[in-house]
Amino acid sequence: MRKERPLILISNDDGVWAKGINELVRFIRHLGEIVVMAPDSPRSGSGCALTVVSPVTYRMVKKEEGVTIYQCSGTPTDCVKLALHTILDRKPDLVIGGINHGDNSAVNVHYSGTIGIVIEGCLRGIPSIGFSLCDHRAETDFQPAALFIAQITEKVLTAGLPSGVCLNVNIPVVPAYKGIKATTQAKGYWDCEWEPCPRSNGDPYFWLTGRFVEREPDTDTTDYRALQEGYITVTPITVDLTAYGFVEQLQKMLS
């Protein structure tokens, strides 16, 4: 009896035509049957956003041996939900977001459509990984990360992940990687975030921009720090946001 090949669902937030997602398919297609459902246009900064005020549609754009690619009018999270509902005839063995053009370490995890994909897969009980390269340029070179991405993917396919936990993998742009590190989410926030975008009608317009401000920079386990040192970082993230350590004290505060 032949065992079915693993089924891998892929999406991203840079859009179906981005280099990163197509390179990802190339790097891991030997590991299973690939279905891509990705946004028809760039959707960076989508977080876990859903499309509520309009209907969502999709269509197939390419089908070849072991790889089928769809584009979708919705957000990255919509893509995962819609693929699970309308395209796939069985539960995927893995959901992958990426490869993102840009860093999703530290607090970026909250704004990232790549992580939105991963959180959605994880909520559905599917092992899920987000891959991000710390370079947002359209033509950046993903090739140096190819082997590491295939290795991490294969390990998760084999070993699975704990219930409610998914992986946020970030890859630095360096001459040679120092190694792979399990890390924690760096604390901080974005500052100086708005760049004026003058318009002759006089209304104030702004482009989102900013610089990351690290809190607790002495913590040496963080993704932000390890990336700066040249490591590929793998931060395990939980979809249960409960601050368990504060529940009891909160009950007293409310009484």
Next chain:
Amino acid sequence: MRKERPLILISNDDGVWAKGINELVRFIRHLGEIVVMAPDSPRSGSGCALTVVSPVTYRMVKKEEGVTIYQCSGTPTDCVKLALHTILDRKPDLVIGGINHGDNSAVNVHYSGTIGIVIEGCLRGIPSIGFSLCDHRAETDFQPAALFIAQITEKVLTAGLPSGVCLNVNIPVVPAYKGIKATTQAKGYWDCEWEPCPRSNGDPYFWLTGRFVEREPDTDTTDYRALQEGYITVTPITVDLTAYGFVEQLQKMLS
């Protein structure tokens, strides 16, 4: 020397004209100086989404004693970021999202623009609370919750919150509240999520819908369960998503 009144920044995801946000202002305006910066149209399901592909603008729509209201073209998270950058001359003492028209308990926390607001405030080091009423109708009655909302707001203004922790408050629609409970985020996912939206051009269109499937329904500490029993629930949530319990094992798995 007169102490400054607390400064409270409010936003929502139902839009600046929604009943819920205007009722919130009415319920808590005696507690401080209120600045509202809210989306100019409904933005439900925004999560922590940002506006990246276009510039964002805002304008004042109302100013009266102690309350100033702005509308913004961006997402709920943009609203908080933009208010902090362009409107406020000091750091607010509190950021509040809501009152949302609809339930943000359980895994809804990931998709909720209301919680996006709260996470943004928390990342900036400001005590932050999201209020949601479990009824999405435009004309629903928020009045029964007025006193509780003012009390919780006042307690957080006085006592603050631990660093990196914010509050997700959900209010059931019941003849009488059983009380207020500190709860945990119920585990689960949304299923049966797409409703066909036929169109004569033949492409498949879908509206987002769905029903919540609870995992581990025997856990009696959850927000989902307590809401069904008639309690107002307060779930403390953390902005640090690291799954700390898995970091060490992950490092072994990667080696």
